Amino acid sequence: MSSNERIIQTILATWVKFALPSFFLFLPFFIYGDAIGRYLVPISFLLLFFPVIQNKWKILIISFSLFVLLSDLAARSNIIKFIVPFIFSVLYYFRLFLSVKFFELIRLLLCLLPICLFYTGITGIFNVFKIDEYIGEEFTTTSIEVGEKVEQNLKVDTRTFLYIEVLSSALKNDYYWFGRTPARGNESASFGSIALEELKTGKMERFSNEVSILNIFTWTGVIGVVLYFFIFYHSSYLAINKSNNFIIKIIGLCVTFRWAYAWVEDFSLFDLSNIFLWIMIGMCYSVRFRAMSDNDITIWIRGVFDKRYHFIPKIDYDKSVRNNAPLY
Known part of the structure; x- marks a missing residue:
């Protein structure tokens, strides 16, 4: 599906037409805090195409992005997931000066x-999550949780103890190679008391963590993490080295960013964030997307907003291969 x-x-066109206007209906009643960024995930995806989108839609995309960034500074993940795609998209303006080697x-x-930061963390050399030990200055903000304002420390370490629990559990129960299935x-x-007392499972277990890679490890073990890595590695390799347009190269970079960020936070849920992650991966694997020229991809993304562009460009595969590396 995501390669079509x-x-x-x-x-995308359906979401922009119906879900985006509905945001204003839901906002006063159901959407607050980090839920704002989760609802507007497709906007972060559209940021990757920012340079080739028409100006009036650029204004709309930037407006919603700023709303996400300013609505809840404590939602660090939302801020990162919106800023990074925009930074990558800016590379488009310098495409004449950037080589494939730079992207690679x-x-x-x-x-x-x-992987390097994980090694330095478990060996005690440097723990990136304990940033408060290296930066003395206070960084606090106010967020809304369950309708109430709560002051939060932006430097607080909320990940190290999760890694300790997950790794300790795997070593204790001997499932670190193949996991214990979902x-x-x-x-x-x-968090195990919820499963033990409320769900009556009889086990002090947490079925899913905020850190995506910890879930992959728990469910499929080291073998699963390696296979998961190669999905990201190969799709990004194809996007950067075997594509005929610059936007897919940018999407390839974003895919590798999501691999890196999976070690920090990326909920393993059936939500818009995960859906658009796999859409990006599918686009990187798609021969048709990679065979498109910059003009083709511009026409395609503009078709999301304007019916006049709502057609699929015809792809000249022979020309694409001549202009770039083979697509396979």
Whole structure:
């Protein structure tokens, strides 16, 4: 599905036409805090195409993005997931000066960075989550939780104890190689009481954590994490090295960013964030998307907003291969 350009265009066009205006209806009653960014995930996806979108729609996309950024500064994940795609999109304006080697370097850094930081963390050399130990200045903000204002420390470490619980559980129960399937979770002294007492499972386990890679590890083990890594690695490789347009290269970078960010936070839920992650991965694998020229991809994304562009460009595969590396 996510490799079919017509289906993705229709999904985006339908969301823009119906779900986006409905945001204002839901906002006063149901949407607050980080839920704002979760609802507007497609806007963060559209930011990747920002340079080739018509000006009036650029204003709309920027307006909603600023609303997400300013509505709740404590929602650090939302801020990062909106800022990073925009930064990547800016590279489009410098496309004449950026080589494939530059993109490949960034891709490899993003692929390897979380693994290196994980190593420095477990060996006690440097824990990126304990940033408060390295920066003395206070960073606090006020967020809304369950309708009430709560002051939060932006430097607080909310991840190290999750890693400790997940890794300890895997070592204790000997499932670190192949995991224990999605039917089970990791033993958790912090959250396990919910499953034990309220769900009556008889187990002190937490079925899902905020950190995506910890869920992949718990459910599928080290083998699953390696296979999961290669999905991101190969899709981003194809996007950057085997594509005929610059936008897909940018999407490839965003895919590697999501791999890196999976070690920090990325809920393993059937939500818009995950849906658009796999849409991006599908686009990277799609021969048709990678065969499009910059003009083709511009026409395609403009079709999301304007029916006059609502058609799929014809792809000249032979020309695409001549202008770039083979698509396979």
